[in-house]
Amino acid sequence: MNARVDPITLGVVWGALQSIAVEIGTTVHKTAYSEQAREGQDFSVAVFDAQGRMVAQGPYSPGHMGAMSFAVRNALAAHPVETLKPGDAILLNDPLLGSGHLPDFFITQPAFHRGALIGFAVNILHHTDVGGARPGSQAVEGIFDYYQEGLRIPPTKVWQEYREHEGIVGIIAANTRTPDKVLGDLRAQRSALHVGELRLTELAERYGRDTLFAAMDAIVARTEANMRAAIRAVPDGVYRFEDFLDDCGPGTEPLRVAVTVTVDGEQMTIDYEGSSPQTASGMNSYINYTRSYSYAAVKCLTDPYGPMNEGALRPITVKAPEGSFLNPRPPAGGGPRAIICYRTFEAVIGALAPALPDRVAAAASHFANPTFGGWDRARTRRFVAYELVLSGTGARATKDGCEAMSYAFNASNIPVEAQEANQPLVVERFEFIRDSAGPGRFRGGCGIRRDLRFLADEGKLTNLSERQRLAPYGLFGGKPGALARTIINPGAGEQVVHGKQSREFAYADVISFQQSGAGGYGDPFERNPEAVLEDVLDDYVSIEAAREQYGVVLVGTGGDLQIDAAATAALRGRRR
């Protein structure tokens, strides 16, 4: 055991480790090449100690976070710490060992201080394309194993003593449809880790290795104690919930997510026993990914502002039957697994709703994460594009859900002006969908519609959307949000695209992503009529829906709309 560390030093070292994680993240963000990394921030970063325990993370996607601890362990199992030298770095994207799909490249980079290992800088980034059946490597349809999804990299020292292995990088470049973006992003990842390595070494130099190690121990121990105390505040019990994913491709049945959450003192167990078996499609969530969003849900409900590191994970056990789609056996496909994460996250939230009614939220809208490929006529090159259409979040006990806000999966949208500058497309609409929000005493956020016109030949769409058959749930009398749709050339003669379909599109086709609304909380007939009127004035809710869904009767037109109090009371009274 290391020496004790005084509170001020601990505070500073803790803050410094956190700043190192943030600096790694900022460097990736500012130097990345692909739209999904530099605009969507689809990456994550963390700092680990010499024993491979996560001690700090940056404020990015929780999905990568829970997986990171395991990915680093797997990297170090393949390359034991005694074989590591300064300047080495281990790359892996194996779905079972990493975060569940091939586009996510994990890099683990050791940091040394006067010859001794002091920790690791780690990041993970979603790459644009790693080959496989469809541009973007996220197909659902037609996939039965991960060999169809692209290049698989076991834990490999791609960098040795600060020298890049040109042969391996050459193989990676040769197996992607977008070598410029993949190599640019890989360089951004690697250089950000180098910054992290330098900062860690400086930290050890400044405070001494023993103090640094003692601080790392204290960070993990205090965080664990904090998390245990937070779980103790949750009423003991066994809580069950089930929800479904629409399906795993056209013509298939819904996938069941069944969860049992057991709160026992200061420990929590999340068991997905009863969930659907693994699928012959891309729709499988490898256990590390399932773990990630289960941890994230518990953290949201117990200790949202506490630190996030190895200590916060320890009191929580996540299980899923081997061979289920939440813990598949290799070589199950997993490319589009991001679409599953809201459901595991929301199943845990739904299960704990009776125990923690003031802390939970109804189900969020669902994002679409389609990928596109084809020939860019104007720039005379092939292209791969990625979109992220995020929408609103579910209503809470005391307030509406947020409009336009990431949920379990934390990323940004891609600005229209950034997307159009680099890709053969014109965005034609980006707006809220009226009457899509799940009604309730507090309503959910609206669904968002984003229409893209592709000025491209040989177009390939790999759709990835959800909540097109089964709507986001409401809570405590709140109603579900409206269903999502994907449409080609909306209007007369429009074609409906299945949420997980892979298909062609033609030059100048418009593809419209219309996302679901989020669930409501509480009886919509108890919603303050003034709030309903405001929503109508702002065109989030129609006059008809105000009457039908909320029992609020409005009279007048335009800016002079008013509540007919008597008619509202009568209508609300009648329907009770």
Add this chain to the structure above:
Amino acid sequence: MSYRIGFDVGGTFTDFVLQSPAGELTTAKRLTTYPDPSEACLAGLDALLAAAGVAWSDVAQAVHGTTLGSNVVIERKARGVGLLTTRGFRDVLLIGREKRYQVYDLQIEKPRPLVPRRLIGEVTERVLADGSVRTPLDEADARRAIRALVESGVTTLAICLLHAYLNPQHEKRLAALAAAEAPHLTVTLSHEVSPTFREYERTSTTVVNAYVMTAVRDYLRGLGAALGGRGYRGRLFVMQSSGGVATADAMERYPVRMIESGPAAGALMAAAYGELTGHRDLIAFDMGGTTAKLALVENGRPYTTTAFELHRVHGAAGSGLPMNIQAIDLVEIGAGGGSIARAHLGVIAVGPESASSVPGPVCYGRGGIEPTVTDADLVLGYLNADYFAGGSLRLDRDGARRAIATRVAQPLGLAVEDAAWGVHAIVNTNMELATRVVSIERGRDPRDLTFVAFGGSGPVHGCRLAQALGIPRVILPAAAGVTAAIGLLAAEVKFDVARTWVRRLDALDPAALTTMYDEMAAQAAAVVRGAAVAGNVTLARSLDARYVGQGYELTVPVPAGRLDAAALARIRAAFDEIYAARYGYANPMEPVETVTWKLAAVGGAPRVALAKAASDGRDGGLKGRRRAWFPETRGWTECAVYDRYALAPGARLDGPAIVEERESTSVLPPGTSATVDEYANLIVEVAR
């Protein structure tokens, strides 16, 4: 005869400084007036000039700092602000970037939008990413949209169209149509306010500009006219968020640039004090009546940012309103002398609500009933009831005591002194966290930095904060209570212009670039020359560039003079060098893309010569003794009270001690000792 005046409006106090032709400074402060802060400004200026026997016609320059813009936004005060945008994109402002600023908080909320959805209109038009027109502006449709907004009550219109930073023709045409349809409508255009890509950030900047425009214009014109009416013959200058000053009329079109005007001045002055005392790496800590503001100064310069966010939620990145403006990077929290204290969940809670100047703390005797930090500081004996603001405001000590007793001490079962100490300590803890943000999160250990504490309440709390953070040295500047106002007089006249030109650096025509820069220089220099009191106008040019394919840029200096191939090669080399310094590596083989070409015109910088301490200090400056409460001494202790104006250079004061001056009070707790430097600054050593 050329006197200069600076006046800075804070939430509670307005600070004044007069500089004589010899460089001598005279300072004053008075309560800020609401709803019209210019009342206090004018009354204070009149009084200051009268006391000094200076005529308005002898004043060469008046420089003003104000948080008016920021206040209008935070209080969502403006009415009749609308937005017009490209058809299909009316929700860009409301959608934002969608990332959660707190990953795990399910109760998270987005800031309320400045323009409600019902006041956002769309026009049929479309420009593409190469600047070409895909859909020409439908003028009939545009006229309809403008009329509809005006009929809904819009009086100020922000216009932000897609890709207008590349091709502003449709925005310009819309402005002309708006002028024809509604001559009284005030219009602001995104390509003028913020000519950079990413539609949400540009829209947000443009909307804030529109939001504060009317209030700022009316206010500055009224103030300018009032000064003119008094015989002032110069122009009114305003501090910008960037730390440069500009004329009031230049700010009328770009009020967003002065959104954090006063605080920028404080950071500049802290840097100047640091320079005088030989400390170039410091934290500027400005604690006023309503908020505390912190800024990091590295190597003598305040840390600036172009990704400025207004009103973050608890300091979280991504939670505020993004602004594409150059600004001193400040962290601001709701902790000031007016912060309200209460018992909550069995503990003492302080702020962020403030009693501001109306009604003010209980001890002001102006109707305040909720105890504040200032009330606690008075009860603890740190403040002198008879010498607050130089004795212009007599404080009600019994009232303060009663309020703390009933609202904090009794509910928690504490003695009044313990409760008052708790209020003092809790507000310090809140500020400690903010101090960590400006230092540690920017990679600096606070223990290596010097703390410069100013503002009315800064020197009361500064040493305690330094003790908690392990900061070894604190500077309590002379005239600490009006430091920001002094900063106004130290600032340079500055005007920034920028043009977006996305092009590979190696494909640029240097002659066209030179022509563009000549135009920019003429535009910016005209603004500065029209304003500069004396001296030359210097031009600083820079470029925001990136490797082709990246999304974020680094700023590289652009050499002066005519640009040729060799100059472009130097820019290229400088880019790789700066990139490597920042990110640890460079890619000299990768092509570089230019994005924004920038130019700052800077007028001759006035130098503020601080007056040397006048006293010979024969009486040691001791003005008396009084009881003050310190936990180290387990309660009430008689301690020395010094007169700041009578301290002799080189004198040494050991804590516990109190130093009084007109605008503030410095508290030296047990375990600290201060020396007085030749400018009457207190340089405090804090024992570890």
